[in-house]
Amino acid sequence: GQQLNQSPQSMFIQEGEDVSMNCTSSSIFNTWLWYKQDPGEGPVLLIALYKAGELTSNGRLTAQFGITRKDSFLNISASIPSDVGIYFCAGLVGNEKLTFGTGTRLTIIP
Amino acid sequence: GAVVSQHPSRVICKSGTSVKIECRSLDFQATTMFWYRQFPKQSLMLMATSNEGSKATYEQGVEKDKFLINHASLTLSTLTVTSAHPEDSSFYICSARVTGGVPLHFGNGTRLTVT
Numbered sequence: 001g002q003q004l005n006q007s008p009q010s011m012f013i014q015e016g017e018d019v020s021m022n023c024t025s026s027s028i029f030n031t032w033l034w035y036k037q038d039p040g041e042g043p044v045l046l047i048a049l050y051k052a053g054e055l056t057s058n059g060r061l062t063a064q065f066g067i068t069r070k071d072s073f074l075n076i077s078a079s080i081p082s083d084v085g086i087y088f089c090a091g092l093v094g095n096e097k098l099t100f101g102t103g104t105r106l107t108i109i110p
Numbered sequence: 111g112a113v114v115s116q117h118p119s120r121v122i123c124k125s126g127t128s129v130k131i132e133c134r135s136l137d138f139q140a141t142t143m144f145w146y147r148q149f150p151k152q153s154l155m156l157m158a159t160s161n162e163g164s165k166a167t168y169e170q171g172v173e174k175d176k177f178l179i180n181h182a183s184l185t186l187s188t189l190t191v192t193s194a195h196p197e198d199s200s201f202y203i204c205s206a207r208v209t210g211g212v213p214l215h216f217g218n219g220t221r222l223t224v225t
Contacts, residue, residue, distance in 0.1 A: 033214070035216075040201075040219065040221065041218050041219060042114075042116070042203045042216035042217050042218045042219045043154070043203075043216045044216070045214050045215075045216075048214065088153060088154070096159075097144060097156050097159060098144070098156070098205075100153045100154045100155075101153065102153050103152075103153050
């Protein structure tokens with residue numbers, strides 16, 4: 001099935017650094033979602049975006065729904081060890097099935 | 111918040127046997143549940159959409175006779191992998207949607223290993 005292009009594929013950062021990742025699509029979505037997945041577990045919702053141009057924060061996380069409705073970004077400020085994991089964007093048209101991004105693996109270098 | 115429970119979390123079975131995975135919405139009713147498969151280091155790929163009281167809708171390339179889905183109640187959907195083979199080994203994850211809502215809630219996944 002279709003997937004969204006997510007970049008970067010992986011990131012190696014030091015604790016305390018800010019992180020930025022984005023997701024692009026050739027199709028328009030009405031809703032953008034950002035999830036985090038820890039090893040061996042299901043994805044956990046971080047932020048949901050429902051309107052083009054919307055900028056939403058959840059603690060140290062900030063995400064934006066692109067004006068074209070074909071992209072979204074997620075920023076994490078002042079990273080901490082528990083931020084390690086895989087981040088997925090997901091797009092939705094209407095109330096139907098999600099299309100997932102290819103994922104960004106975040107690693108914190110000690 | 112809404113919770114989705116998946117059982118079992120891990121299962122090992124022999125080639126040729128069938129395995130059933132359960133997905134339950136614990137504190138809400140879900141008319142629609144989604145089943146995903148995730149291979150190592152890859153993203154989640156939708157396998158099928160499970161609708162309460164009707165037949166599931168399968169994505170292209172997913173064999174409906176191999177992956178049997180039953181959504182008999184508003185809180186339970188099951189995925190049965192029939193005649194499992196080693197290539198079916200994967201991480202299976204379900205998602206449930208509150209009626210009329212966005213599919214936000216995922217189970218913790220089931221790691222299937224077929225030997």
